[in-house]
Amino acid sequence: MIAVIDYGVGNLFSLKSSLQAIGADAVVTRERDCILQADHVILPGVGAFGDAARKLKETGMFDVVKEVAAKGTPILGICVGMQLLFDESLEFGRHEGLGLIPGTVDAIEPRIGADLDVPHMGWNSLSFQKDSRLFADIPEHAFVYFVHSYASFGCEPYVSALTEYGIPLTAAVEKGNVYGTQFHPEKSGPTGLSILKNFCSL
């Protein structure tokens, strides 16, 4: 069973549908016991980091995610859900993250060059930095869908894929059983479904 953590951030319709489409048994939940029993856990997220981190704490999910990670259950953070895996974010002040992967989330705008739009929105290609089971059958330069104005920095040892947007940006990270994608696999067509399938078979 795959637990998708529902902590009141964003719209989980597509994520749930995409998991159903690959035949996964997905439950959207904020029940601690259910999440701790799950074989795989997904931490979604959109919007502002501070707001998401606050809701993660308010719903008690902050500690549950840490427990899941410590247990060794594969966990996948998506978009802001991935950003939450890091130590901290500098989006509208300084906010504490889960600290599961070393690194800092910061604005892309001052770094990417003045002629590029913010948010980084649309289909961009992946460049793999290491062998990852998440991307086992995904060809180099496969396109996936991004929407974000902040990205993770200082996490080089854990970067599994980069994408180019003025500068190389972190597209995916992994550290042991903790995985993250800055892009939305649930919105990335057949490539995204394959990535979700790979995660579900870890």
Next chain:
Amino acid sequence: MITKRIIPCLDVRGGRVVKGTNFEGLQDVNDPVALAEYYSDNGADELVFYDITASHEGRKLFTDILTKTASKIFIPLTVGGGINTVDDFGRVLNCGADKVSVNSGAIRNPDLIPNAAAKYGSQCVVLSVDVKRVDGTFHVFQNGGRIDTGLDALEWIKQGVENGAGEVVLNSIDTDGVKKGFDLEVLEAVNQIVKVPVIASGGAGSAEDFVTLFKTIPGISAGLAASIFHFGEVKIPDLKKKLNEEGIMVRL
């Protein structure tokens, strides 16, 4: 490298896609779910569903269709039409929309964009603007281009983005339906003043028009069209092949 997006727009009324269509292999060309699947399988980077019904029953049908589509298609889906309140955002987001486009609703209610952005995030708030030239300046038009609001389009767009819109769809009434190309003048002006992605709409008549658009204004993020795709005058895989040959990055 980020790619230029090609976006077909489907007008839906009473649960059916309006405007005749011409597709090989599609049994029911007015079935929005089938058409959305067709586009998704044939190179569309995103889809826009535009709800042109006004009745309550029509709304219900529309959200049913949206739910069905979003359960089957895993590319970004934007919904527009009849979005007047933050509750309307919730209604379509809960049925599987990823982004919500506001037009007249934002003109009637200046708090709509900031409130929706605060609740759901800027990434899902799309400001759609119908623009027409009046005495040498660009005005915002309302109600499908029938009413001149008197608002200066560039000011309106700038303000909408400051208030939290994460993307702008610029539809030029002057070029819409003419099929002689996008309105490069107004697109360039808008591209200069906002940092968020700008989607060009209105005027595409051929693949060449998309090449001209992206070559003349490299900052434009996407091109949107309806009838040329629906009637099969331009096929998206051919269009993308052409753009690629011209050195414009697309998702193939």
